[in-house]
Amino acid sequence: MxxxxxxxxxxxxxxxxxxxxxSVAVVFLxxxxxxxxxxxxxxxxxxxxxxxxxxxxxxxxxKGIWNFRYVGETLAYSIPYVLTGLTMAFxxxxxxxxxxxxxxxxIGMTIAQMVALLVPAFPGLWVLCLVLAVIGGAIWGGIVxxxxxxxxxxxxxxxxxxxxxxxxxxxxVSLQLPGATTYKTxxxxxxxxLSKMIIPTxxxxxxxxxxxxxxxxxxxxxxxxxLGFGFRATGLNKDAARCSGINVVKNISLAMAISxxxxxxxxxxxxxxxxxxxxxxxAAQDNYGFMGIAVALVGNNTALGTFIAGILFGILKxxxxxxxxxxxxxxxxxxxxxxxxVFIALRSGLELVKQLREKQKVRKEVLAK
Amino acid sequence: MKKxxxxxxxxxxxxSAFAQGGKEAVAxxxxxxxxxxxxxxxxxxxxxxxxxxxxxEFYGESIDNTPSRGTLYxxxxxxSADMYIPNLKNAADEGYDxxxxxxxxxxxxxxxxxxxxxxxxxxxxxxxxxxxxxxLNYIYGEEQGxxxxxxxxxxxxxxxxxxxxxxxxIGGVPGATITKFEVGYVMGVLSVFPDATIVDYYAxxxxxxxxxKAQAKNWFDNGVYCIFSAAGGTGNGTIAQSKEYRMAGKNxxxxxxxxxxxxxxxxxxxxxxxxTSMLKLVENxxxxxxxxxxxxxxxxxxxxxxxxxxxxxxVGYSSANSDLNPAAKAAAEKAKADIISxxxxxxxxxxxxxxxxxxxxxxxxxxx
Numbered sequence: 001m002x003x004x005x006x007x008x009x010x011x012x013x014x015x016x017x018x019x020x021x022x023s024v025a026v027v028f029l030x031x032x033x034x035x036x037x038x039x040x041x042x043x044x045x046x047x048x049x050x051x052x053x054x055x056x057x058x059x060x061x062x063k064g065i066w067n068f069r070y071v072g073e074t075l076a077y078s079i080p081y082v083l084t085g086l087t088m089a090f091x092x093x094x095x096x097x098x099x100x101x102x103x104x105x106x107i108g109m110t111i112a113q114m115v116a117l118l119v120p121a122f123p124g125l126w127v128l129c130l131v132l133a134v135i136g137g138a139i140w141g142g143i144v145x146x147x148x149x150x151x152x153x154x155x156x157x158x159x160x161x162x163x164x165x166x167x168x169x170x171x172x173v174s175l176q177l178p179g180a181t182t183y184k185t186x187x188x189x190x191x192x193x194l195s196k197m198i199i200p201t202x203x204x205x206x207x208x209x210x211x212x213x214x215x216x217x218x219x220x221x222x223x224x225x226x227l228g229f230g231f232r233a234t235g236l237n238k239d240a241a242r243c244s245g246i247n248v249v250k251n252i253s254l255a256m257a258i259s260x261x262x263x264x265x266x267x268x269x270x271x272x273x274x275x276x277x278x279x280x281x282x283a284a285q286d287n288y289g290f291m292g293i294a295v296a297l298v299g300n301n302t303a304l305g306t307f308i309a310g311i312l313f314g315i316l317k318x319x320x321x322x323x324x325x326x327x328x329x330x331x332x333x334x335x336x337x338x339x340x341x342v343f344i345a346l347r348s349g350l351e352l353v354k355q356l357r358e359k360q361k362v363r364k365e366v367l368a369k
Numbered sequence: 370m371k372k373x374x375x376x377x378x379x380x381x382x383x384x385s386a387f388a389q390g391g392k393e394a395v396a397x398x399x400x401x402x403x404x405x406x407x408x409x410x411x412x413x414x415x416x417x418x419x420x421x422x423x424x425x426e427f428y429g430e431s432i433d434n435t436p437s438r439g440t441l442y443x444x445x446x447x448x449s450a451d452m453y454i455p456n457l458k459n460a461a462d463e464g465y466d467x468x469x470x471x472x473x474x475x476x477x478x479x480x481x482x483x484x485x486x487x488x489x490x491x492x493x494x495x496x497x498x499x500x501x502x503x504x505l506n507y508i509y510g511e512e513q514g515x516x517x518x519x520x521x522x523x524x525x526x527x528x529x530x531x532x533x534x535x536x537x538x539i540g541g542v543p544g545a546t547i548t549k550f551e552v553g554y555v556m557g558v559l560s561v562f563p564d565a566t567i568v569d570y571y572a573x574x575x576x577x578x579x580x581x582k583a584q585a586k587n588w589f590d591n592g593v594y595c596i597f598s599a600a601g602g603t604g605n606g607t608i609a610q611s612k613e614y615r616m617a618g619k620n621x622x623x624x625x626x627x628x629x630x631x632x633x634x635x636x637x638x639x640x641x642x643x644x645t646s647m648l649k650l651v652e653n654x655x656x657x658x659x660x661x662x663x664x665x666x667x668x669x670x671x672x673x674x675x676x677x678x679x680x681x682x683x684v685g686y687s688s689a690n691s692d693l694n695p696a697a698k699a700a701a702e703k704a705k706a707d708i709i710s711x712x713x714x715x716x717x718x719x720x721x722x723x724x725x726x727x728x729x730x731x732x733x734x735x736x737x
Binding site for chain 2: 070077182203270273318
């Protein structure tokens with residue numbers, strides 16, 4: 001009996017101290033409430049899980065052959081989610097709130113289509129598209145970083161404003177591209193597209209590997225380099241960091257630039273990833289940048305967490321079309337995403353519990369003496 | 370050990386439940402169909418709504434009561450543009466007798482996906498360049514519907530006893546598509562008042578209602594009786610201005626386009642400033658395509674785009690407005706019969722119409 005109690009106690013300790021476990025619990029709660037909601041409105045929650053399941057492992061087609069294409073689409077959808085998630089996560093670790101993922105994403109996309117249409121096609125054009133998109137995103141984020149570091153302009157306001165500048169600027173520029181109509185440009189050259197891999201029937205392309213590379217790079221910079229140490233120190237306490245000789249101004253500018261680079265890459269990956277055949281004249285925001293905020297929250301700003309959260313959001317996106325087929329409204333996926341973000345607030349609650357328990361422990365020790 | 374066994378059992382049960390996959394065979398002989406829409410969904414009061422209505426009516430059901438939804442037909446809305454191709458593939462993999470997409474924004478995606486599924490039948494509306502053996506393209510004879518609303522506008526003016534009425538046309542971006550609307554409308558007006566003054570204006574944009582509103586105000590102030598706008602969102606400005614002026618007691622009208630825009634012009638009770646609307650009856654195309662699937666003649670029809678004209682029920686006019694004069698309605702019905710019988714020929718291009726002397730010179734319509 002006592003042993004069992006002990007074990008339970010250590011489980012609670014582990015749960016409170018593990019960020020990963022909290023995230024998993026929060027996702028579980030989100031799905032639980034989503035399921036209840038589906039049942040309450042009189043639909044069959046089993047169908048919702050079936051759709052989610054199919055987008056994770058595929059299903060047999062009418063000829064009885066297992067079709068993995070659904071998995072490919074899921075992974076392809078998760079690419080921009082992970083990358084924009086890294087944008088938010090990176091800035092957060094440096095104590096900045098980058099709401100501008102959407103704008104940086106749009107800039108990356110616009111630059112990629114400009115390069116694809118204006119540079120004479122050559123094999124490997126896509127590399128140039130991606131590189132310039134990354135640079136574009138970095139500049140768009142970096143501007144805010146410099147404003148914040150040098151002139152104390154709120155990065156939240158600046159990034160939100162620049163989202164609109166990016167959207168309408170993109171329209172202005174893209175309408176001048178060859179073959180531009182009110183909704184698309186001329187077809188992009190074949191050399192600009194990212195080549196498909198593993199499941200060629202789906203949109204899964206090599207940018208998935210690039211995305212994993214971005215996650216590794218994030219982890220390496222943040223956890224393993226002197227630069228990353230400076231970033232984290234700046235994030236934890238800017239003034240203390242400055243007193244310890246860390247160049248805070250440089251760190252903030254650089255961090256916003258790196259943060260923006262991830263979203264710039266996301267924009268290029270979506271455009272060239274097989275979902276489009278011509279350049280886009282954006283009429284509205286794609287919202288990947290904003291979803292990135294949720295991804296980073298769920299992923300607790302770590303590389304691995306963001307990756308997993310991005311895949312989860314990809315699963316939910318692919319399952320939308322499968323759900324509607326079974327009379328489950330696609331909006332349920334947005335509700336689940338929203339619930340997950342709300343429940344993330346649990347983390348702060350657990351923090352309080354942790355403090356309380358530590359206090360009790362200390363009191364007990366003192367009393368024992 | 371017991372727990373592990375139970376877990377294994379649960380997993381295997383779940384797997385066997387899912388493993389079936391695919392679409393369960395439906396015993397009925399009716400075809401199965403999926404409608405794919407853009408983010409606006411089937412509540413857009415326009416294309417998507419019309420296509421959906423056609424599907425539902427084909428199965429003998431109504432919008433409010435759709436018992437076969439999920440077995441015979443369903444609809445999937447794409448939340449963003451990068452979902453078009455995956456959603457098309459998802460639908461094709463599930464195997465429907467017909468997959469319907471609406472509007473030219475889907476054209477590129479369909480052009481990519483259709484060759485990958487040669488056994489799957491697709492249909493697209495308002496596009497005539499995805500000519501493939503498994504794709505049916507539908508376009509519309511908008512000039513014929515526009516002729517009718519032109520007749521209605523003129524007859525209404527006649528019934529109101531307006532001396533020397535003037536008529537206006539507001540277009541979006543000039544080009545061959547919108548020229549069909551203008552030529553048809555002008556011919557319709559001139560068939561009643563051969564000497565009527567016609568004014569026209571192109572906003573060069575589909576989404577600037579303020580431009581149309583300013584132009585409509587200017588024209589209404591100068592004695593224009595009725596304005597027909599074929600300009601997408603820009604046209605809402607015309608409706609807004611006519612609504613303001615009718616509220617102020619002025620006798621002016623606007624004419625809606627594509628779907629019945631009667632409700633947009635409502636200013637008091639059931640009174641609307643939208644006299645009538647040029648209707649593009651997308652529902653009849655979806656019914657037509659489903660009928661072809663059922664009859665097994667779908668593939669024979671895909672060699673060229675199908676033009677839905679007045680005789681096919683592809684275009685028409687709305688008589689929702691109770692202020693519509695019975696004489697105007699009667700004249701429209703007569704013109705409709707004459708167009709179907711071929712007695713009235715409505716031109717598609719400004720060049721042809723000009724050569725035939727059917728429209729005045731000096732309009733801003735472009736043929737390319």
